[in-house]
Amino acid sequence: MDADVVFVNGSVYTVDAARRWTRAVAVRGGRIVAVGTDDDVRSLIGARTEVHDLRDRMLLPGFQDAHVHPPSGGIEMLQCDMNEAYSLPEYERIAAAYAASHPDEEWILGGGWSMDAFPNGTPDRAPLDRVLPDRPAFLPNRDGHTAWVNSRALEMAGITAETPDPPDGRIERDAQGRPTGALHEGAMTLVRKLTPPTTQEQWEEGLLAAQRYLHSLGITAWQDAIVGGSYETYEAYRALAGRGDLTARVVGALWWDRLRGAEQIAELVDKRERGDVGRFRATSVKIMQDGVVETFTAAVIEPYLDAGGRPTERYGMSFVDPEALKPYVTELDALGFQVHFHALAERAVRECLDALEAARAANGPNDLRHHLAHIQIVHPDDVPRFRRLGAVANAQPLWAMNEGQMRNLTIPFVGSERAGWQYPFASLHRAGATLAMGSDWGVSSPNPMWEIHVAVNRTSFPGYVYADDDEAVEQPFLPDERLDLPTAIAAFTVGSAFVNHLEDVTGSIEPGKLADLVVLDRNPFEHPREEIHRTRPLLTMVEGVPVHVDPSFD
Numbered sequence: 001m002d003a004d005v006v007f008v009n010g011s012v013y014t015v016d017a018a019r020r021w022t023r024a025v026a027v028r029g030g031r032i033v034a035v036g037t038d039d040d041v042r043s044l045i046g047a048r049t050e051v052h053d054l055r056d057r058m059l060l061p062g063f064q065d066a067h068v069h070p071p072s073g074g075i076e077m078l079q080c081d082m083n084e085a086y087s088l089p090e091y092e093r094i095a096a097a098y099a100a101s102h103p104d105e106e107w108i109l110g111g112g113w114s115m116d117a118f119p120n121g122t123p124d125r126a127p128l129d130r131v132l133p134d135r136p137a138f139l140p141n142r143d144g145h146t147a148w149v150n151s152r153a154l155e156m157a158g159i160t161a162e163t164p165d166p167p168d169g170r171i172e173r174d175a176q177g178r179p180t181g182a183l184h185e186g187a188m189t190l191v192r193k194l195t196p197p198t199t200q201e202q203w204e205e206g207l208l209a210a211q212r213y214l215h216s217l218g219i220t221a222w223q224d225a226i227v228g229g230s231y232e233t234y235e236a237y238r239a240l241a242g243r244g245d246l247t248a249r250v251v252g253a254l255w256w257d258r259l260r261g262a263e264q265i266a267e268l269v270d271k272r273e274r275g276d277v278g279r280f281r282a283t284s285v286k287i288m289q290d291g292v293v294e295t296f297t298a299a300v301i302e303p304y305l306d307a308g309g310r311p312t313e314r315y316g317m318s319f320v321d322p323e324a325l326k327p328y329v330t331e332l333d334a335l336g337f338q339v340h341f342h343a344l345a346e347r348a349v350r351e352c353l354d355a356l357e358a359a360r361a362a363n364g365p366n367d368l369r370h371h372l373a374h375i376q377i378v379h380p381d382d383v384p385r386f387r388r389l390g391a392v393a394n395a396q397p398l399w400a401m402n403e404g405q406m407r408n409l410t411i412p413f414v415g416s417e418r419a420g421w422q423y424p425f426a427s428l429h430r431a432g433a434t435l436a437m438g439s440d441w442g443v444s445s446p447n448p449m450w451e452i453h454v455a456v457n458r459t460s461f462p463g464y465v466y467a468d469d470d471e472a473v474e475q476p477f478l479p480d481e482r483l484d485l486p487t488a489i490a491a492f493t494v495g496s497a498f499v500n501h502l503e504d505v506t507g508s509i510e511p512g513k514l515a516d517l518v519v520l521d522r523n524p525f526e527h528p529r530e531e532i533h534r535t536r537p538l539l540t541m542v543e544g545v546p547v548h549v550d551p552s553f554d
């Protein structure tokens, strides 16, 4: 029988250990039916077969993002979007322009500002008050752990010098204790709860915008790292999947409400059952165990240092009591849920691994592929435990560079020894851990070729945020932790497919697998590794159907 689509004369990188490189691929009925030389596929070319001469360009399995927030990222693209700017004057300009062009919106929402643009990483309400004197503004930063609010928003929320910090967050204050306009972690809720709830229609619009964008970057599948909580996207996914509009394959990680306990598990089971629609499944549970280093909310073993290098009393936050985490994870594991942890600093990583160890001891081995995302600081003693416990290292490689936020807001406050334990991707790989990769978009760019560039080089590059930062561009960050290009590509394809239990049907180019594919404009193996970031996707395909075609592709 004739193939529907045939690619010939290409640099086909299969991510299949048995046959890494080949020249041609044939697709029929959404599946790969032949992989080999141009001669091998010739007999499958018929009158109706679409034949693409790749002229040596690279064909790969579609990228899979193991930790991403598409619906909110997509909505942010449609709101007061600060993601593409890096200075206070630009943020003021963006906020003023958005307010002027949206006179009927009661709230100014959006965000995506960079901590690096502010002294100490925290913005002040005064400049926001200048451009937004009347309407309340709630603008989370790019990592979503701190919100910038104006005086009107503080006033509406009743936040004053007398307001205590909530147990899971902190109100930034001046010397007199007055709120300055930055709310960390759980303190964001004080204002967020007043903002108009995002409607399902908005979530769906955001998800569709995000899906178009992610497909344009060569991404064919992902794990949504928060479904639930303040990201009520579960019904949006079900709706799109039910209509056949969800072209990507998505596993949703259902939000673990850290203010509740095991009583929520029955709801998660129900959501998993009802969540199996089209290309969507809700088989993972997201437990956010700590915060971020820059606001001292990431959980550390030795205390944070002060600006003078002296130990403080700050140890960060364990959002779930580590002793309670063990029975929760054990029960989720027994019920067949995959656990997707946010584990950023070394104490959180250890607490999550301890919980997995408890689950193993109680339930024995299984194939659920629990994973720890972010893993910014990993104590060397914990590196070998990933393999021992079957925990996948879910890496966000774009963060592993020597940029200002790292130099000014992280290294001085964690100290030099611990600073050297950051993003230990090569160490984890050498220790036999399975590596998956993801972007954490809207936190940072979801461009897999940029992320792979940093995984391989550990430096910034032209066109990226920190391109003018000489140290970020010239000094590789902990160069011993660089990965080679095959390892980084594998993490972004078959590694993330493994996390999503999709590696039997996707993640590599083999006969019988689904034709989830991407064509790149070049073969990055044949260019200097400093140029990996230039690689662009030209065609993205899911089950043999194009979901993104660059105008320059023929």
Ligand SMILES: [Zn+2]
Residues within 6 Å of the ligand: 067, 068, 069, 225, 440
């Ligand atoms: Zn995330």
